[in-house]
Amino acid sequence: MKNIKVIGLDADDTLWVNEPIFTVTHERFREIIGKYVGAENLDEKLYGYEIRNLKIFGYGIKGFILSMIETAIELSGGKISGAEVQQIINLGKVMLDHPVELLPGVEETLQLLQPDYTLMLLTKGDLFDQESKIARSGLAEYFDHVEILSEKDEATYQRVLKRNNIAVDEFLMVGNSLKSDILPICNLGARAIYIPFHTTWIHEVVTVDASANLAYHELPDISLLPAYLQQQSV
Amino acid sequence: MKNIKVIGLDADDTLWVNEPIFTVTHERFREIIGKYVGAENLDEKLYGYEIRNLKIFGYGIKGFILSMIETAIELSGGKISGAEVQQIINLGKVMLDHPVELLPGVEETLQLLQPDYTLMLLTKGDLFDQESKIARSGLAEYFDHVEILSEKDEATYQRVLKRNNIAVDEFLMVGNSLKSDILPICNLGARAIYIPFHTTWIHEVVTVDASANLAYHELPDISLLPAYLQQQSV
Known part of the structure; x- marks a missing residue:
């Protein structure tokens, strides 16, 4: 890209x-x-x-x-x-206290992306619990910034981009929730990659109007992300 | 100062x-x-x-x-x-859901400090609850940065200063907890002002060794802060 x-x-x-x-x-x-x-x-x-x-x-x-x-x-x-x-x-x-179980290919993907991109972890939820999971995941070293947010909506993403001096057209969001990771990003004019997970909390389920023609791309697996980015940037 | x-x-x-x-x-x-x-x-x-x-x-x-x-x-x-x-x-x-009750003189003090200093709100606790209190306090506009931390120890303060490009000798911390607001800051070599509150949670109570000769100053009331800073900077 x-x-x-x-x-x-x-x-x-x-x-x-x-x-x-x-x-x-x-x-x-x-x-x-x-x-x-x-x-x-x-x-x-x-x-x-x-x-x-x-x-x-x-x-x-x-x-x-x-x-x-x-x-x-x-x-x-x-x-x-x-x-x-x-x-x-x-x-x-x-x-x-549940062990943090990484999804397949996650660590290898972060290793491949780290040299070429600034990586931000953007997660929603309880500060203490999320910090504990990040620490236990062993992935903290791959991230330049970590932001734990109480909500993931357009206003919050806008504040995060502004606070970190990131232009909208330089930013790509990757996540499994259309509601929290994809739609608010598309509405801001930034790009997003949707990687569905087999189970989604009903609160995060949204119906996307096919005619909305939103500028996100779907990948079945995070391991495909580095190759996809490379191919798109040519 | x-x-x-x-x-x-x-x-x-x-x-x-x-x-x-x-x-x-x-x-x-x-x-x-x-x-x-x-x-x-x-x-x-x-x-x-x-x-x-x-x-x-x-x-x-x-x-x-x-x-x-x-x-x-x-x-x-x-x-x-x-x-x-x-x-x-x-x-x-x-x-x-308790109304946020400002302590006397707080808003006037922030008004006086804002033109001359970058103000950061550094609070410990639950992300959602603290964000809600900040919003309801009406004080958000006075702060250039807000950081909600899961712990307030030396390592956390060090990360906050680094992340915001703040030199240790440019930073002053103000708070009511010797354990969380004052001692870790003094240990980092930064300056701190202790404003005691009449009640302290037992978990935050520490005994300060008088011989430690820590470089913090105590003020009885936040309203005295602007004058103290001015007097010390002459």
């Missing part, structure tokens, strides 16, 4: 596995409160608490733990026991 | 009231679990959970809510009810 100098990379489900950890936790949560409630509206209730609590707690696992507890209290009619609440908190602690 | 170009200011209990909100919450928490437990070892137990959970949750109100819940479960022998757990969560939500 011509003129690209800075590549921003999303982290969760772009560099390492994230959403499947939530999926496993959903299953364990279902087991804990299974005696109080049928499975039918559990996911819907939990998602309702998550969305309402986003405005108070922001993104991240600590807010998710609190949403699980509130869901359990409501769906059990207040009968959830102290021991079961502790089990829910422990599920969250296991998530926070 | 000579050569100072950049002033870093702490936020909680330096610019606005924070610790008293925790104190009020402690009292409400005591009321909620009062039927299960005597008052004697409640604070100690809660502090024990807070400290152990700092490594998993980091600083901030969401982690504090979870520590209150764990304390309540343990001290009630698991008898705490769902409704009471919900009350504890609601205490936390009230804290997160």
Whole structure:
């Protein structure tokens, strides 16, 4: 791609596995409160608490733990026991302490990109949790900048570009969320590469109007990124 | 003070009231679990959970809510009810939504300093909560940079200075915590002004060895800062 100098990379489900950890936790949560409630509206209730609590707690696992507890209290009619609440908190602690599992080809790709581009890690969520994951990932050395953001929308990206003196036409964003990594970037007139992950949190799912003709490209695998950039820059 | 170009200011209990909100919450928490437990070892137990959970949750109100819940479960022998757990969560939500109450003289001081210094807000804690407080404080416009840090130690301050191209002898840090705002700065060879607040979280309390002869100055009130800086720079 011509003129690209800075590549921003999303982290969760772009560099390492994230959403499947939530999926496993959903299953364990279902087991804990299974005696109080049928499975039918559990996911819907939990998602309702998550969305309402986003405005108070922001993104991240600590807010998710609190949403699980509130869901359990409501769906059990207040009968959830102290021991079961502790089990829910422990599920969250296991998530926070989960080993960081890199996606295939990530480290090799960063090695190939590092000499030619300024690499920025741009991730959304809880500061403490994300810093811990970056440290545990072993990938920190590849990044010139790391920015942990409370939201990934046009205004936030604009501030990040401005703060780091990056021109819109020099910037490329790479990530697995159309909503957070791709659409706001396209709306700013910058370029983006969408690398889908097999599971997406429903909050991040958007329907893209095919007629919008947005200037992003889709790659099936991050390993294809260096070759794609080289081919496009010729 | 000579050569100072950049002033870093702490936020909680330096610019606005924070610790008293925790104190009020402690009292409400005591009321909620009062039927299960005597008052004697409640604070100690809660502090024990807070400290152990700092490594998993980091600083901030969401982690504090979870520590209150764990304390309540343990001290009630698991008898705490769902409704009471919900009350504890609601205490936390009230804290997160608490109006930001500026300390006396803060806004006038920032107005006086802004023309002559680059002002940085350097605060520790939860990204989402701190961003929300900064926005609600109405003070964002006075700051050239805002950095929300997961820890305030020498290594973190060093990274902040490096990232923003600030020389150690051009930097002054102002805050209410000897542990987080003053000692690491003095250890880096930069200057600091300590403005005590009447309440300090026990985790932030340190004993300063008088013989250490650290190069910080104490002011009783932030309003005295502009005059002090002017007088010292003559």
